[in-house]
Amino acid sequence: xxxxxxxxxxxxxxxxxxxxxxxxxxxxxxxxxxxxxxxxxxxxxxxxxxxxxxxxxxxxxxxxxxxxxxxxxxxxxxxxxxxxxxxxxxxxxxxxxxxxxxxxxxxxxxxxxxxxxxxxxxxxxxxxxxxxxxxxxxxxxxxxxxxxxxxxxxxxxxxxxxxxxxxxxxxxxxxxxxxxxxxxxxxxxxxxxxxxxxxxxxxxxxxxxxxxxxxxxxxxxxxxxxxxxxxxxxxxxxxxxxxxxxxxxxxxxxxxxxxxxxxxxxxxxxxxxxxxxxxxxxxxxxxxxxxxxxxx
Amino acid sequence: xxxxxxxxxxxxxxxxxxxxxxxxxxxxxxxxxxxxxxxxxxxxxxxxxxxxxxxxxxxxxxxxxxxxxxxxxxxxxxxxxxxxxxxxxxxxxxxxxxxxxxxxxxxxxxxxxxxxxxxxxxxxxxxxxxxxxxxxxxxxxxxxxxxxxxxxxxxxxxxxxxxxxxxxxxxxxxxxxxxxxxxxxxxxxxxxxxxxxxxxxxxxxxxxxxxxxxxxxxxxxxxxxxxxxxxxxxxxxxxxxxxxxxxxxxxxxxxxxxxxxxxxxxxxxxxxxxxxxxxxxxxxxxxxxxxxxxxxxxxxxxxxxxxxxxxxxxxxxxxxxxxxxxxxxxxxxxxxxxxxxxxxxxxxxxxxxxxxxxxxxxxxxxxxxxxxxxxxxxxxxxxxxxxxxxxxxxxxxxxxxxxxxxxxxxxxxxxxxxxxxxxxxxxxxxxxxxxxxxxxxxxxxxxxxxxxxxxxxxxx
Numbered sequence: 001x002x003x004x005x006x007x008x009x010x011x012x013x014x015x016x017x018x019x020x021x022x023x024x025x026x027x028x029x030x031x032x033x034x035x036x037x038x039x040x041x042x043x044x045x046x047x048x049x050x051x052x053x054x055x056x057x058x059x060x061x062x063x064x065x066x067x068x069x070x071x072x073x074x075x076x077x078x079x080x081x082x083x084x085x086x087x088x089x090x091x092x093x094x095x096x097x098x099x100x101x102x103x104x105x106x107x108x109x110x111x112x113x114x115x116x117x118x119x120x121x122x123x124x125x126x127x128x129x130x131x132x133x134x135x136x137x138x139x140x141x142x143x144x145x146x147x148x149x150x151x152x153x154x155x156x157x158x159x160x161x162x163x164x165x166x167x168x169x170x171x172x173x174x175x176x177x178x179x180x181x182x183x184x185x186x187x188x189x190x191x192x193x194x195x196x197x198x199x200x201x202x203x204x205x206x207x208x209x210x211x212x213x214x215x216x217x218x219x220x221x222x223x224x225x226x227x228x229x230x231x232x233x234x235x236x237x238x239x240x241x242x243x244x245x246x247x248x249x250x251x252x253x254x255x256x257x258x259x260x261x262x263x264x265x266x267x268x269x270x271x272x273x274x275x276x277x278x279x280x281x282x283x284x285x286x287x288x289x290x291x292x293x294x295x296x
Numbered sequence: 297x298x299x300x301x302x303x304x305x306x307x308x309x310x311x312x313x314x315x316x317x318x319x320x321x322x323x324x325x326x327x328x329x330x331x332x333x334x335x336x337x338x339x340x341x342x343x344x345x346x347x348x349x350x351x352x353x354x355x356x357x358x359x360x361x362x363x364x365x366x367x368x369x370x371x372x373x374x375x376x377x378x379x380x381x382x383x384x385x386x387x388x389x390x391x392x393x394x395x396x397x398x399x400x401x402x403x404x405x406x407x408x409x410x411x412x413x414x415x416x417x418x419x420x421x422x423x424x425x426x427x428x429x430x431x432x433x434x435x436x437x438x439x440x441x442x443x444x445x446x447x448x449x450x451x452x453x454x455x456x457x458x459x460x461x462x463x464x465x466x467x468x469x470x471x472x473x474x475x476x477x478x479x480x481x482x483x484x485x486x487x488x489x490x491x492x493x494x495x496x497x498x499x500x501x502x503x504x505x506x507x508x509x510x511x512x513x514x515x516x517x518x519x520x521x522x523x524x525x526x527x528x529x530x531x532x533x534x535x536x537x538x539x540x541x542x543x544x545x546x547x548x549x550x551x552x553x554x555x556x557x558x559x560x561x562x563x564x565x566x567x568x569x570x571x572x573x574x575x576x577x578x579x580x581x582x583x584x585x586x587x588x589x590x591x592x593x594x595x596x597x598x599x600x601x602x603x604x605x606x607x608x609x610x611x612x613x614x615x616x617x618x619x620x621x622x623x624x625x626x627x628x629x630x631x632x633x634x635x636x637x638x639x640x641x642x643x644x645x646x647x648x649x650x651x652x653x654x655x656x657x658x659x660x661x662x663x664x665x666x667x668x669x670x671x672x673x674x675x676x677x678x679x680x681x682x683x684x685x686x687x688x689x690x691x692x693x694x695x696x697x698x699x700x701x702x703x704x705x706x707x708x709x710x711x712x713x714x715x716x717x718x719x720x721x722x723x724x725x726x727x728x729x730x731x732x733x734x735x736x737x738x739x740x741x742x743x744x745x746x747x748x749x750x751x752x753x754x755x756x
Binding site: 056059060061063064065074075076079080115116117118119120121122123124125126127128129130213214216 | 344345346348349360363371374533534535570574577673717
């Protein structure tokens with residue numbers, strides 16, 4: 001009886017010691033990791049940001065949507081569509097880097113300053129550049145990916161060619177050939193046959209962009225920014241990268257065509273009017289698949 | 297609604313002499329309208345941002361909130377039109393402050409055995425109370441069309457007024473430099489009395505926003521009051537540079553054309569910059585408020601009844617000054633300087649069709665305040681304000697030079713136990729004391745009054 005009790009006592013003690021040690025070790029590791037990540041920095045030109053300096057700014061401006069843990073589960077997230085970014089995954093839509101890679105600090109800095117069209121993310125341009133770069137560093141601190149990986153190399157964006165009627169028409173052909181219409185709709189209104197089935201990287205429903213909504217795009221308002229979106233994809237959303245499927249010249253054609261859909265005066269729109277450009281007919285879409293599967 | 301006329305200012309209005317001007321003064325008393333405090337959870341609900349995103353500590357705006365306001369209550373992310381909101385969304389906010397407060401004045405005229413108003417005593421009163429209730433409805437009617445409607449309810453008086461009501465066409469021609477507002481609105485004061493951090497009877501307003509010299513009956517140049525008119529406002533995309541010009545009727549915002557046919561203009565411009573000390577975006581600016589206003593009314597019934605809207609004998613006034621917002625980490629300073637000038641007719645409460653007394657001259661004064669905030673975090677703020685007004689020329693030669701000078705000091709703190717995107721709640725504590733020279737009933741001694749206040753300030 002006594003032998004059994006001593007054995008049990010020893011076993012329980014051993015388990016307790018193990019648990020306590022593990023807990024202490026985990027706590028220290030977590031604490032160290034958090035403290036270490038608060039040393040995260042961000043650099044854009046001659047600006048340097050520190051995560052520790054961005055903490056109070058994040059609490060003031062960002063926490064309502066992105067949450068105190070940066071997981072996109074802020075108190076207001078349930079009411080927002082599209083959902084706030086989950087920074088712990090370090091997956092970002094607006095990047096200059098190839099799909100699947102981390103964005104550059106400048107990508108994040110520009111996003112903070114520009115906001116995201118058709119979302120609840122406003123532009124934080126009124127904040128000082130220092131505040132914005134500190135916020136970028138704090139956003140990075142949420143994910144350990146930044147400690148293990150380096151951002152991808154920014155893609156090269158060739159000089160924008162002259163807009164011509166041929167290019168606009170070619171762009172429309174690509175819109176059909178690449179089956180952009182399946183999500184974005186034949187008229188680019190975000191109502192294609194697949195639109196209702198789309199989900200983001202966290203399996204939440206997501207709507208394709210409606211080009212008729214705005215003069216701006218998700219990640220900017222300039223032609224080169226739309227070009228970038230094709231070639232890098234919008235990671236975390238169903239919008240893939242077409243870097244391996246379209247040539248740079250073709251990407252520009254697509255940019256010019258999409259400009260004809262927006263509610264604004266533009267050279268592209270004028271050309272479309274002169275051409276009498278009609279929306280594509282999905283039924284007449286080429287039977288063959290695009291040149292290759294886009295990168296996801 | 298939230299700010300009251302300082303007691304000293306009310307007392308100074310007993311100096312009227314000329315009959316017509318006296319009646320005029322009685323009528324213009326009506327035009328002193330209380331002001332509402334803006335903190336707008338309806339915006340937070342619309343955009344899902346916590347109060348702290350737009351407010352240094354509500355209701356005081358930070359640079360992001362100022363930009364949002366200047367953009368016409370828009371974040372400019374294509375989600376501003378109400379069509380993006382659930383149809384059940386109602387852009388309305390209510391604000392009220394139940395409180396306990398103590399008011400004290402050191403010299404109040406009282407009746408004695410010797411006759412009416414022959415004695416002076418200190419009177420203190422305290423007890424539980426309510427502020428007036430603010431009802432704030434505002435936002436966008438469509439992309440680039442914004443509005444604000446503020447009915448105000450006076451506690452206990454069962455009266456409702458229209459504190460503010462305007463619509464604005466924003467970003468005309470897609471330019472942030474073209475915004476046109478029409479209606480009843482607050483002047484474009486970057487240091488806004490509508491967003492003042494102090495609430496007590498004495499501390500709930502800036503003295504300089506309402507100051508008139510002793511014996512002056514110009515009730516029209518109230519920078520702190522909402523005015524009826526039209527305003528052009530323009531700003532850079534990041535709101536660092538901003539300017540506005542408002543042209544308003546000289547009636548201190550009283551609807552119904554009850555004053556006369558006179559107009560005033562308020563012009564302001566400011567430039568923000570980053571001094572590099574952290575805490576926020578610094579700004580400096582200047583303003584100029586100039587206008588004419590009537591000095592008397594035509595009358596009926598043998599000079600007894602003034603005819604509303606018949607104000608004539610317009611005379612001039614102007615206020616000009618500079619202001620600044622400076623940030624040093626958790627500390628920020630609001631700096632304000634004003635120089636004021638009123639026509640001698642206003643200064644002596646004389647109708648323009650009557651002769652001025654011998655020695656009459658245009659009164660002038662200078663004033664300034666420094667308001668300091670220590671923002672420990674978005675949920676705890678400490679406040680102090682020191683304000684001074686100094687007469688530089690009295691309306692009547694020979695009057696003691698410091699008559700009407702004001703020293704005002706306010707201290708307080710606000711704690712926000714919650715900071716989220718649906719409602720606001722603050723525990724507020726404040727003490728304020730004002731001394732005005734020579735305004736005791738005996739016209740010799742100083743009048744000192746103080747307010748102590750503790751309350752729960754909430755809006756939703």
